[in-house]
Amino acid sequence: MLLSIRSLSKSFPGTKALQGVDFDLAAGEVHGLLGENGAGKSTLIKCLTGAYRRDGGEMFLQGHSINPTSTAEAQTLGIGTVYQEVNLLPNMTVAQNLTFGSEPRRFGLVDARMQSRKAREILAPYGIGIDVDRDLGAYPVAIRQIVAIARAVELSGKVLILDEPTASLDAAEVRLLFSIVGRLRDEGLGIIFVSHFLNQVFELCDRVTVLRNGRKIVTAETAQLDRLRLISHMLGRELEEAERHDRGASGQNAERREPMIRFEGLGRAGMIEPFDLSVERGEVIGLAGLLGSGRTETAQLMFGVRSAGSGTTEDAQGRVAHGSPREAIAAGFGFAPEERKADGIAAELSVRENIILALQARRGWMSRIPRAEQERLAAHYIEKLDIRTSDAEKAIGDLSGGNQQKVVLARWLAMNPRFLILDEPTRGIDVGAHAEILRLIHEITAEGMSILVISSELDELVAVCDRVIVLRDRRHVAELVGEDVSTDAIVRAIAKPDAAKVVEPA
Amino acid sequence: MGRMARRLAPQILTLAALVALVSVFFPNFINISFDGSRFVGPIIDVLKRSAPIALLAVGMTLVIATRGIDLSVGTVMAIAGAVAAWAITSGLGLPLTLALALAAGLAAGLWNGALVAIIGIQPIVATLILMTSGRGIAQLITEGRILTFSDPGFAFIGSGAVFGIPFPTVLWMATAVAFAVLMRRTALGLLIEATGVNRAASALAGVNATVILIAVYMASGLCAALAGIVTTADIRGADANNAGLWLELDAILAVVIGGNSLLGGRFSIAGSILGALIIQTINTGIVLSGFPSEYNLVIKAGLVIIILVLQSPNLSADWIYLRSVLLPRRAD
Ligand SMILES: Nc1ncnc2c1ncn2[C@@H]1O[C@H](COP(=O)(O)OP(=O)(O)OP(=O)(O)O)[C@@H](O)[C@H]1O
Numbered sequence: 001m002l003l004s005i006r007s008l009s010k011s012f013p014g015t016k017a018l019q020g021v022d023f024d025l026a027a028g029e030v031h032g033l034l035g036e037n038g039a040g041k042s043t044l045i046k047c048l049t050g051a052y053r054r055d056g057g058e059m060f061l062q063g064h065s066i067n068p069t070s071t072a073e074a075q076t077l078g079i080g081t082v083y084q085e086v087n088l089l090p091n092m093t094v095a096q097n098l099t100f101g102s103e104p105r106r107f108g109l110v111d112a113r114m115q116s117r118k119a120r121e122i123l124a125p126y127g128i129g130i131d132v133d134r135d136l137g138a139y140p141v142a143i144r145q146i147v148a149i150a151r152a153v154e155l156s157g158k159v160l161i162l163d164e165p166t167a168s169l170d171a172a173e174v175r176l177l178f179s180i181v182g183r184l185r186d187e188g189l190g191i192i193f194v195s196h197f198l199n200q201v202f203e204l205c206d207r208v209t210v211l212r213n214g215r216k217i218v219t220a221e222t223a224q225l226d227r228l229r230l231i232s233h234m235l236g237r238e239l240e241e242a243e244r245h246d247r248g249a250s251g252q253n254a255e256r257r258e259p260m261i262r263f264e265g266l267g268r269a270g271m272i273e274p275f276d277l278s279v280e281r282g283e284v285i286g287l288a289g290l291l292g293s294g295r296t297e298t299a300q301l302m303f304g305v306r307s308a309g310s311g312t313t314e315d316a317q318g319r320v321a322h323g324s325p326r327e328a329i330a331a332g333f334g335f336a337p338e339e340r341k342a343d344g345i346a347a348e349l350s351v352r353e354n355i356i357l358a359l360q361a362r363r364g365w366m367s368r369i370p371r372a373e374q375e376r377l378a379a380h381y382i383e384k385l386d387i388r389t390s391d392a393e394k395a396i397g398d399l400s401g402g403n404q405q406k407v408v409l410a411r412w413l414a415m416n417p418r419f420l421i422l423d424e425p426t427r428g429i430d431v432g433a434h435a436e437i438l439r440l441i442h443e444i445t446a447e448g449m450s451i452l453v454i455s456s457e458l459d460e461l462v463a464v465c466d467r468v469i470v471l472r473d474r475r476h477v478a479e480l481v482g483e484d485v486s487t488d489a490i491v492r493a494i495a496k497p498d499a500a501k502v503v504e505p506a
Numbered sequence: 507m508g509r510m511a512r513r514l515a516p517q518i519l520t521l522a523a524l525v526a527l528v529s530v531f532f533p534n535f536i537n538i539s540f541d542g543s544r545f546v547g548p549i550i551d552v553l554k555r556s557a558p559i560a561l562l563a564v565g566m567t568l569v570i571a572t573r574g575i576d577l578s579v580g581t582v583m584a585i586a587g588a589v590a591a592w593a594i595t596s597g598l599g600l601p602l603t604l605a606l607a608l609a610a611g612l613a614a615g616l617w618n619g620a621l622v623a624i625i626g627i628q629p630i631v632a633t634l635i636l637m638t639s640g641r642g643i644a645q646l647i648t649e650g651r652i653l654t655f656s657d658p659g660f661a662f663i664g665s666g667a668v669f670g671i672p673f674p675t676v677l678w679m680a681t682a683v684a685f686a687v688l689m690r691r692t693a694l695g696l697l698i699e700a701t702g703v704n705r706a707a708s709a710l711a712g713v714n715a716t717v718i719l720i721a722v723y724m725a726s727g728l729c730a731a732l733a734g735i736v737t738t739a740d741i742r743g744a745d746a747n748n749a750g751l752w753l754e755l756d757a758i759l760a761v762v763i764g765g766n767s768l769l770g771g772r773f774s775i776a777g778s779i780l781g782a783l784i785i786q787t788i789n790t791g792i793v794l795s796g797f798p799s800e801y802n803l804v805i806k807a808g809l810v811i812i813i814l815v816l817q818s819p820n821l822s823a824d825w826i827y828l829r830s831v832l833l834p835r836r837a838d
């Protein structure tokens with residue numbers, strides 16, 4: 001075995017994150033590490049690389065006992081890692097990030113030209129033409145994700161660990177990543193792959209290991225498993241296949257819903273071309289498009305994160321001001337952003353405080369939500385969204401990634417907005433919770449809330465949306481309604497304009 | 507309550523240990539007597555003299571909770587003192603004098619807050635501007651002299667007593683309690699902490715982070731003005747050059763010793779107050795213990811380092827880890 005872990009244990013106050021976990025990784029295999037949100041996947045990885053100090057257990061790399069105490073030390077052993085929360089330095093350049101710790105030197109000084117050249121070489125296989133001398137922070141999440149992957153691949157001599165690397169990637173980028181991982185496997189590396197996308201797991205992984213509540217449940221050849229078995233290993237129960245509402249059909253058959261908000265000519269130079277959008281009560285609108293097509297920008301203009309250069313917004317009462325998040329919230333909008341670590345959570349504050357934050361901000365500083373009410377709200381959403389936490393007072397930063405995402409959703413559900421924008425709402429969320437959230441979307445829209453969903457997962461859009469707007473090159477190029485909403489149709493519309501029927505907004 | 511006691515345990519223990527230590531060198535340290543009109547004794551003296559640091563530490567706690575820092579508070583003390591001395595000697599009367607001095611502090615805070623929250627200058631740089639230039643403003647007000655006065659009402663603020671307790675002590679305690687209650691009974695505490703932990707996320711959740719930031723710098727300016735008023739009243743004169751000199755550093759130290767992180771977020775005003783008392787106990791203790799005064803700064807530095815090291819979370823994590831590793835090994 002290339003890498004063996006024996007009875008690894010790790011506890012946090014109130015949580016046994018890992019209990020006697022064994023794990024084996026062979027050279028030349030891609031090994032999937034699966035489990036629900038909070039099962040212990042990221043913890044296992046962090047213990048392996050020394051980012052966390054394990055409580056017990058042993059680890060062997062090619063038969064030798066290893067004890068790295070930091071990511072850097074793990075790298076010198078040949079273990080390259082992409083953590084779930086990308087941990088590169090946003091205010092250093094892409095090149096500096098890529099060569100950090102192994103900068104090309106000349107006369108003892110960092111050779112900036114060589115550094116840029118080396119960075120471009122490292123990035124070459126990924127086909128992203130970016131300026132390596134710009135600050136990493138200037139690029140969107142997906143680019144940062146690719147840079148992190150490229151860096152880890154470069155550093156991994158023996159083992160490459162990818163913790164949910166595809167969470168913010170588009171289909172094309174996923175393909176690219178898979179071909180690179182396949183190449184590394186053929187070169188004899190061992191690769192650990194964490195993902196909640198079971199399709200990707202079945203496609204890429206030779207074997208999988210399933211964790212549940214910090215224990216190893218099973219290790220098996222992927223070929224010997226089917227989807228349902230795998231899911232029941234993960235959840236410890238069968239997943240009732242979410243009764244697949246044919247949202248599209250019902251959207252068309254339903255009597256016309258009353259219009260609620262009309263955005264007209266909303267746009268901003270360099271960000272997104274002016275577009276019109278009329279939102280009806282209780283409908284789910286999807287935004288589809290490639291990375292950089294302007295999906296997030298559309299959401300940002302609607303929520304006043306960036307001010308719009310043009311456009312007016314109206315509802316039945318007249319003009320709606322949404323020039324800043326506070327104005328947008330006052331107008332009954334909500335926005336769960338894409339980058340939960342940077343824009344979503346206040347890591348040190350408790351789950352309870354994170355849930356009530358927006359509610360409290362709307363009430364103003366003078367009328368504090370009574371403590372008992374805060375606790376009631378927190379308990380309600382912890383239960384409703386099945387947030388895995390030892391208690392409501394735990395710092396949200398100590399929750400697993402998927403559970404943090406659920407808290408951000410809870411914050412906005414607690415606000416009960418009339419128009420909720422969800423940017424990649426299920427990113428990092430496990431299969432069980434995923435079905436649960438899609439059901440929740442059906443439920444709240446039935447009560448009259450309207451939702452705009454941005455997602456790279458086309459299946460998800462097809463499952464929940466009444467209509468899907470397709471963006472390309474910062475323009476809204478097509479709209480698919482009702483029965484026309486299908487994965488194929490979206491893919492075609494993203495690819496070329498003429499293939500999809502362009503429908504005028506209702 | 508139990509939670510708060512646990513949070514403050516290191517500071518309380520440190521303070522107790524310091525009092526014990528000083529008592530070794532100066533056995534009368536904890537003696538308190540009543541001289542007919544007021545309590546007297548070294549401890550009472552510590553409680554009185556800690557007024558400026560304690561007041562500054564209250565405002566500084568809030569600024570640091572937002573991930574900022576206010577280097578200008580010592581200078582703002584001098585400005586507020588100068589304004590007060592000028593107003594009282596110009597015969598404006600005590601209420602107007604106090605109002606003007608406090609307004610000066612608020613204005614200074616507004617300036618700092620605007621630089622940080624609206625213009626986006628880093629707090630350390632933004633407040634450095636006022637720290638260095640503000641003494642010039644104070645000198646303009648006092649016209650370069652030490653402005654003395656003899657108004658008994660104003661002097662009472664510095665040296666009077668209420669129920670036998672020095673007025674400065676009453677003032678800092680009342681200020682600290684008022685701020686602590688304001689923070690925890692309203693949502694301000696949460697909104698400040700959220701802004702400090704993640705300003706972008708807070709703003710997206712609808713927190714008015716800009717206003718919160720300006721408000722904490724104004725609170726800090728207000729506290730600094732109070733400290734300036736007390737100091738000026740105590741010496742019955744405004745010294746633009748020396749009032750509050752280097753006190754900003756003691757205030758920051760008090761906040762840090764109080765267990766508040768310079769990275770912002772969770773804060774405890776009670777912790778900072780204990781930090782201020784710890785610093786003042788060291789200051790007074792060194793003098794009382796009879797060490798030559800040239801050793802003061804060195805001894806203080808030494809004690810502060812020891813305290814910070816003992817309180818460091820890294821160290822306690824290491825300690826817990828070491829214990830868990832060593833103890834089982836020793837068993838076999
Ligand atoms: N630093 C920490 N402090 C306290 N508890 C922690 C910490 N890190 C993780 N945990 C807890 O350990 C458990 C396992 O978390 P982990 O991040 O390993 O889950 P995961 O399997 O990666 O989940 P996800 O799919 O959501 O990323 C969770 O209950 C989490 O709350």
Ligand SMILES: [Mg+2]
Pocket residue numbers: 041042043084163400401402
């Ligand atoms: Mg994880």
